[in-house]
Amino acid sequence: MEVIYAKCNKSCGYKFYVQSFKNVRLNHTIEKNYFTCPNCGREYVCFYTxxxxxxxxxxxxxxxxxxxxxxxxxxxxxxxxxxxxxxxxxxxxxxxxxxxxx
Ligand SMILES: [Zn+2]
Missing domain, CATH: 1.10.287 (Helix Hairpins)
Structure with a gap:
């Protein structure tokens, strides 16, 4: 996947590159794709599938x-x-x- 340049704009303001999304199953079908700020751990949801x-x-x-x-x-x-x-x-x-x- 392409590397995304992100800023932790909801929390600490840290700027970083997102190398990969994490994903987690919310129930039997829905998956949440997200990344977290490496500095403060704040979660940013990209999309749900x-x-x-x-x-x-x-x-x-x-x-x-x-x-x-x-x-x-x-x-x-x-x-x-x-x-x-x-x-x-x-x-x-x-x-x-x-x-x-x-
Ligand atoms: Zn942060």
């Missing part, structure tokens, strides 16, 4: 592989599928977040 979101993410990864092999019309077609997939992943993540953090 459930079985459905993880399925869509897997589809997206497959799509990216496919997109490397094609071009022109095919590529544009896949690009459309990509944005639809990303949109539904985003929507589902938002739904789960609202449900969990309510």
């Amino acid at each position: 459930d079985d459905n979101v993880r399925k869509l993410q897997a589809e997206l990864r497959k799509l990216y592989l496919e997109m490397r092999r094609v071009n022109g019309f095919q590529y544009r077609k896949l690009k459309k599928i990509e944005s639809a997939l990303k949109q539904s992943i985003f929507n589902s993540m938002t739904d789960i977040k609202n449900m969990v953090e309510r």
